[in-house]
Amino acid sequence: MATANSRPTVLPGDEIDPSLIPQSKNKPLRLGPGLRHIPPNTILPTVAGQLITLPHKSSMWVEYNSNRYTPTASDLIIGTILRSGPDFYYVSLSPYTASATLPHLSFEGATKKTRPQLVPGSLVYARVTLANKHMDPELECASASTGKADGLGPLTGGMVFDVSLGFARRLLMGRSRQEGKVEVLELLGGDEGKLSFETAVGRNGKVWVGSENTKTVVIVGRALKETDEKGLGVEAQRKLVRRLVKETR
Structure with missing residues (x-):
């Protein structure tokens, strides 16, 4: 069975070999x-790229170069309020x-009385x-089933930084060591950086960074x-964190 370290190349219309599909009794x-x-x-690729599978999460997708975000159910996104209608925000x-x-x-x-009053330009996770x-x-x-936000909702303060769609995917996969070893956020908040901040990562290539210290927001965004x-x-990420923290002290 393939893992995130085994990345066969797939082409549009080629049927995925069943042996590559994660099997789980519980998920x-x-x-x-x-x-x-x-x-x-039958599972078919719609784009050319590398097939990524995560058996422990019973998930799979095709990693490909694209600058255009295509929404998929269950994606976490950072959106900007355009306007409000009678029942919906756009x-x-x-x-x-x-x-x-x-x-x-x-x-x-x-x-109806306690809902957030979001104006155009407001950010939501x-x-x-x-x-x-x-x-x-x-x-x-x-959540429609529990009514709980689980970290979702309006984003206040902070700044939003644009990143590539592939980088956003890697951050959202739990910053998995299998998926490219993106550890820059852990380094910034750990012994290397000792910075205090919070983040929200959108599958649409956006990362929100919040902190009481504006310099911290800038450092995290640059990193x-x-x-x-x-x-x-x-x-290289470790060296980058050390350099950015040193430059701003």
Whole structure:
């Protein structure tokens, strides 16, 4: 069975070998970008790239170079409020993606009187609940089953930094050591950087960084951008963190 370190190249329309598909008795298979399920059991790539599988999460997707974000159900995204309608907020996900809808009451504990009052330009951390080519994407900021936000909701203060879609994916996979060893955030908050901050990572290539210290926000943003753009390994990330922290003290 393939793992994140075993990356066969796939082409559009080539059926995925069943031996490469994660099998789990407890978790349903989750297909990410670049794959399509054709009932009953066929999985086809829709783009050319490397097939990535994570057996422990029963998930798989195709890693490919793209500057355009395509919404997929369950994606975590950082969106910008465009305007408010009678029942929904209209949210921008990227310059090349149709605006998404976010119900006014899709926030933890929200009622018509207590729901967040979000103005154009406000940021939200949300989950994609519906995504297909025939309808605009739909979002939620609280689980439909539990009503809990689980970290989703309005983002106040801080700054948003644009990163590549591939880098955002790597950050969202738990900063897995298997997935490219992206450890820059841990280094910044650990003994190397000793910085205090919080982040939210959007699958649409956006990272929000919040901190009471503006310099910290700038350092974290610069570290993320440089790690992404230069494809830095762990040791290079460590050196980068040391340099940025030293420069701003």
